[in-house]
């Protein structure tokens with residue numbers, strides 16, 4: 001066997017100015033990727049099974065009767081790892097988002113789009129669920145192409161109808177599970193088992209999700225990664241020469257050339273036999289031999305395809321492999337670069353701070369506000385009084401009895417308005433009015449700083465400060 005002589009190695013530059021999924025007129029080019037197979041594909045299927053089990057099982061996992069994960073944006077109620085979080089925890093939320101952002105940067109700088117290929121729900125559902133069904137019903141790429149070009153007849157209607165019916169059913173299932181993460185599995189069960197009129201918003205939400213998922217997986221497909229996903233679009237600024245991505249070894253592969261029977265091997269030549277199988281299996285329709293591109297979701301299909309070819313032509317595997325530009329170019333792979341060290345240091349600091357804040361988070365949050373429309377009142381016994389509205393948020397799953405005390409100034413006294421002990425219900429919020437009195441002589445000016453604490457069974461659980469309003473021209477006296 002010999003290679004068709006490949007003269008000078010040249011990259012095809014058109015790929016920089018064109019999208020493989022858009023033609024010259026700007027119309028969508030439908031991608032028919034060849035069925036993937038190989039060790040990476042099998043490993044990814046294993047990971048997919050695990051992640052899908054987690055995704056579909058997640059809403060049913062309960063910790064002491066509470067969901068493991070609930071992100072109820074509508075009622076602003078969040079349960080993460082069984083712990084309740086409230087909008088009042090927005091500092092934690094903001095810090096979590098910043099930490100996540102730094103983690104994503106660090107991870108991407110080091111390992112490129114590993115997430116996209118192995119764990120992103122879009123890739124998992126598209127390549128390992130919906131595409132599998134398509135292969136099963138319509139066959140491999142060539143058969144799909146043939147079916148699409150064929151006139152509508154019984155076979156085509158049956159195949160297409162069955163495929164889209166299954167797509168709809170799976171989209172419906174995904175919509176229910178996604179909804180369960182938002183409103184809880186119990187509420188989803190109510191929507192499913194009762195009349196749509198009784199839960200119109202929930203019912204419409206489920207419908208909307210179903211249409212969305214069906215639209216993405218049946219039609220929009222790789223465009224979600226290429227044109228919509230912000231993470232995909234960030235790659236150009238995140239990836240560096242040392243980032244590990246799906247990489248074609250151009251040093252080894254070029255000059256490429258086709259193998260031909262009964263012809264002597266032309267030397268020198270690279271290992272790429274220009275079979276284009278790596279292109280035919282690519283779900284985003286690109287040629288990885290042109291280098292790292294925004295469209296590449298690191299799905300590993302081209303690695304498997306090329307390994308198979310290399311095995312057949314007797315060359316070592318790994319012409320397309322997980323590697324970095326620097327590793328291919330200079331033969332050295334550096335993972336722990338100064339940039340990575342810097343990001344890692346920032347990430348460590350953020351995680352430590354986040355851990356500290358979560359660990360020391362108060363069970364009850366107390367917000368003290370002056371009652372609207374009130375200033376101060378002089379009482380007959382020589383005191384100045386202010387009325388406060390105090391709001392308590394119970395972030396736990398137990399009722400908490402609360403007693404409020406004024407810590408400073410020491411001469412201040414507090415009266416709760418309304419009878420009985422104040423109990424903050426689990427995951428609940430309560431507001432109560434309080435009158436705080438300070439002797440006239442202890443007031444330092446128009447505004448005096450006061451400190452209040454909430455006690456649970458004699459244990460201080462939260463403190464807050466507020467301003468106490470007094471009369472103008474009050475004689476300044478030490479407290």
Ligand code: SF4
Pocket residue numbers: 248253271272273274275276277278279289305306307309319320
């Ligand atoms: S599969 Fe491998 S040998 Fe075939 S064209 Fe792609 S890189 Fe070259």
Ligand code: SF4
Pocket residue numbers: 246278281282283284285286287288295296297298299300301302303
């Ligand atoms: S280039 Fe390879 S890894 Fe990237 S999307 Fe295409 S097949 Fe997947």
